[in-house]
Amino acid sequence: MAPTSDTDSASDTYDVIVIGAGPVGENVADYAIRGSDRTAVLIEHELVGGECSYWACMPSKALLGPGAALAAARGLPGARERVGDEHPDRDAVFGWRDAMTHRRDDGSQVDWARGAGLDVVRGHGRISAERTVTVGDRTLHAREAVVIATGSTASIPPIPGLREAFPWTSRDATNIAEVPDRVVVLGGGVVACEAATWLADLGVREITMLVRGDRLLPKTEPFAGELIADGLRSAGVDIRFGTTIGSVDRPDAADTGYGRIHGGTATIGLVTADGEPAGELVVDEVLVAAGRAPASTDVGLDVVGLEARGPVEVDDSLTVPGHPWLYAVGDVNGRVALTHMGKYQARVAGDVIAARAEGKDLSGSRFRATSDHGAVPQVVFTRPELAAVGRTEEEARADGVDVEVVAADIAVAGSAVLREDYRGRAQLIIDRARDVIVGATFVGSGVEELVHSATVAVVGEVPLEKLWHAVPSYPTVSEIWLRLLEQRRV
Structure with a gap:
């Protein structure tokens, strides 16, 4: 459903004003007023529910699920013979994806907000003074707090001809409606790896990943990127490390809508990471998965003396230093660009706002987003999957930790019965001095x-x-915990 200009209240003053009504904004508003007579308003210029609901987490996992189910079935005798080598049914996959995103209709999200006591104002919110936000011709005032929860936007590198070629970004990839025959993917991070996985599932004939560095998922343990690269190659993906796009020529480019092929073929001039020519590719679509930037450039930060671009700096209470009424949560603060961590920050910020409004003590740990520092969990839904939390070995050593590494292939009864060709690895990063785990990767x-x-x-x-x-159940993949701990048994 396209956003309208409706407002749910004639009031111009609220206790809490939240700019951005994604899951992060929804959570901070809810926590800030729940169980009280305080009021809050969500301001949203697109869809209530945000990036995660319509263009990121939910549609991407819906696209990945059918292929994963078929791969799991092919991993076991008896099921393998029934499913064969067929790709998932495209139309059914798209239908499942659309069901999960409510076909970009945010009506149910608006209903939830109203049920939680939150007003919704459609439009672009911009700070116009201290505790003041302007939306169109309306000015809203906050008694307690203004929260910036505007998320992030896909970055398109300044490569000659790239922007003019109307490349796909993550929004196009997750809302894919037409399946190109040949795709080049720029990037080697989470979006690139997951998108390459579902594009292969959907039957894209040629997928070429261009990765400037020397491995996938460079912020994870090296073995993780290697195993995921092996999985993508087995699905037919051509991964070219040390290579990027030098130029794009697409004379028939056109903005045809989310997930539709944006014009005619594109000729991609390849260069090495050092800028040397590395040949050409002719493709039907270009997917740029080269990172995201905080959506902070037009929210009025300059009005209150802050930098009008880049991440909004906050402390562990998610408060902007020097502005005790201003908060920033989620991708926009640059701390951790993950939906579940943004929602975690929102819960902390909401509790802080509520406690300050009620004059309560803020010394408790619930009022500090400490998990942002060294305890961030993440799952990458490739094949194989990656799950990790905390520091990598490199990060722990850089932090001065006396590191012990314990690693093992995942070869337990639970993995053997899960699939015939199971391949996996696990690693724990241990602080030897304290005898505790500071990082884990599976x-x-x-x-x-x-x-x-x-x-x-x-x-x-x-x-x-x-x-x-802590005894793992048998037979499960969790048995790998026992194998890892056994290595330290004396």
Whole structure:
């Protein structure tokens, strides 16, 4: 449903004003007023529910699910013979994706907001003075707080001809409506790897990933990127490291809408990371997955003396230093660009706003977003999956930790019965001095459900001597915990 100019209240004064009504904005508003007589308003210029609901997390996982189900079936005798080598049914996959995104109709999200006591104002919100936000010709005032929750936008590098070629960004890839025959993917991060996975599932004949660096997912452990690269190659993806786009020529480019092929063929001039020519590619579509930038350039930060672009700096209470009425949560603050971490920050900020409004003490740990520092969990839904939390070995050493690394292939009864050709690996990063885990990485089928136990161990600083008594159920992939701990048994 296209946004309208409706407003749900004639009031111009609220306790809390939130600019951005994605899951992060929704959560901070809800937590700030829940169980009280305080008021809050959400301002949204696109769809209530935000990037995650319509263009990121939900549609991407819906696109990945059918291929993953078929791959799981092909991993076991008896099921393999039934499913064969067929790709998922495109129309059915698109229908499932559209059902998960409500076909970009935000009516149910608006209903939720109203039910939670939140007003909704459609339009672009901009700070126009302290505790004041302007939306069109309307000016809103905040008694307690203004929260910036505007998220981030896809970055398009300044490559000659690239922007003029109307390349796909993540929004096009997740809302794919026409399947190109040949695609080049620029980037080697999470969006690039997941998109390459579902594009292969959907039957794209040629997928070429151009990665400026020397590995995929460079912020994770090296073995994780290697295993995921192996999985993509087995699906037919051509990965070219040390290579990027030097130029794009697409004379028939046209903005045909989300997920539709944007014109005629594109000729891609390739260059090495050093800028040397590396040949050409002719493709039907270009997907740019080269990072995201905080959406902070037009929210009025300059009006209150802040930098009008880049991440909005905050402390652990998510408050902008020097502006006790102003908060920034989620991607826009540049701390962690993950929906679940943005929602975590929103819960902390909402509690802080509520406590300040009620004159309560803020010394408790619930009022500080400490998990942003060294306890961030993440899952990458490639094949195999990657699940990780906390520091990598490199990060831990850089932080001065006396590191012990414990690693093992995932070869347990649980993985053997999960699929015949199971391949995976797990690694723990241990602070030797404190005998606690500060990082964990798992790669393999079914590991996405292992990461929360690792997160609890990291956040809770559970001694490994204590973890020895956390017995994994048999036969599950969780048995890898026992194999890892056995390596330290003396």
